[in-house]
Amino acid sequence: MEYPEIDAFASLNSPIHRFDPRAKMLTFTLLIFSFAFVDDLKIALYGFLFSILILLVSRLPMGFALKRIRMVFFFLFPLLLIMPLTVDGEELMNISGISVSTEGLAYASLIIIRALAAVTLAFTMLATTRFDMTMKALYALRVPGMLVQMLMFTYRYIFVIIDEFSRMWESMQCKGFRLKANYHGLSIFGNILGMLIIKSYDRTSRVYQAMVSKGYSGRPRALINFKMSTKDYVLSTCMVLIAVSVHLINWY
């Protein structure tokens, strides 16, 4: 089974990779929110193009990026089919009595483009930073320790749970099980998921014991030494300007 390793290409070298993790996190988040609130299709498109530009600058392999970003597209694609039929407005065409509205199409496109822009940015942000650095940046930005730890453990143990699942799955297949979409197949699949939860629960208590054995007391303590350079300040300022300007354009 393939691991969902988001930071597989974090060791590449690009201006985005070199960007200070804290500044990257802050400015990218600002950009994401800014693009998500744009309500002009043209400007949203510019925003999307800008996030693709950032992705290109980051030199992340396109296949790696597409594979993740396209998931969002598949998820949102139905909007493109439903909204033109449900939103009232100017009739674009009429297919055997069902009217397709321009507004619906425009609105659906706006939602999809904004989402793609946001996801492209979020992906670039996470994929250009080693995961532990992302976590440290979150600590440095004073995100509550509880949240950071939840994220950290989720990421760390996804791999263990995937391994555990594939071991159970393989052993079921060795005993002749083939998943079919019938009652039996689904109930067996339910069992394996239930087992996975029980195993995870047992593991959490063992992990917790191991943590307490090493002096864990709930307080997050991490060694953090990030340094902002002039380049980081310049890049951050550019990002903030872009985030603000997409909204100013609208006013004039």
Add this chain to the structure above:
Amino acid sequence: MIEAVKVEGLSYSYSDGTKALEGIDLTIYKGEKVVVVGPNGAGKTTFFLHLNGTIKNPAGNITVFGRSISEMRIEERIHEVGVVFQDPDDQLFMPTVFDDVAFGPVNMGLEENEVKKRVIKALLKVGLEGFETKVPHNLSYGQKKRLALAAVLSMEPKVLVLDEPTANLDPKSRADFISLINELNERDGITTIIAMHDVNALPELANRVYVLNRRIVAEGSPRKIFSDWELLRENNLEAPDVFKLFKVLNCFGYSSDDLPLSFDEAIQILTRTIEGKDGHIHLHVHEHTHKELSDVVNSYNHHRNNGKK
């Protein structure tokens, strides 16, 4: 001799009421190598969790170097006793190797430079230098096992507790791990307490053995424990193969009271015995040999016989 760990009257029940430990009393001295053996579910892991105060238990008193573990602050406790658990995936929970090894020292509130120094030292000790930025889930099982040890060594504990250190390791990794533990004991003076089922590796890691089966059933040198086959049978244990082989040789007329527990020891003892008997020993089969043989076989192959019944 300085008492490193002293346990008095320790009892523990699981939340469902099952008794896990009953009236444990034991003393382990500084610099000793102690192995705790016992059947599955005998409470070894539970016992170990008490030793560094992970399980808090008012019933029973545990003192480490003369101080009660329950009265120590957490930073002090982890500096006294370090526990390495069986499954490395449970212990390596941080995003990188460095963070994992630094976890303990950071919690101890050490300076950043000191933390880094300790991480480098601990990784060097287990042969994982240069792995700092690697991700734990990409390591092999043997490497994870060594990393789990490094993550405890970085706290520089005076007493090191290991749960099944050699389980699931390939022969080379197993041998490396054993010599690493011995080096820590002999060179760094760390008192080691180990739980293991691997009786063939046990003699190398033990000056003294405790048999734990909810209670302390027996205590003594490995030789004493392995000679008591009734004790072994009652506690699902076994003697090392070399030891059993020399019991058999005794039936054939090889006479030596010194029964070896390991391969290396067997070579020494055999050489010494043969040299002591003018360069040769005499083995023979008599009428009574078969009877003695079957006695030895019966007493030491008890698990196989039980299976048949």
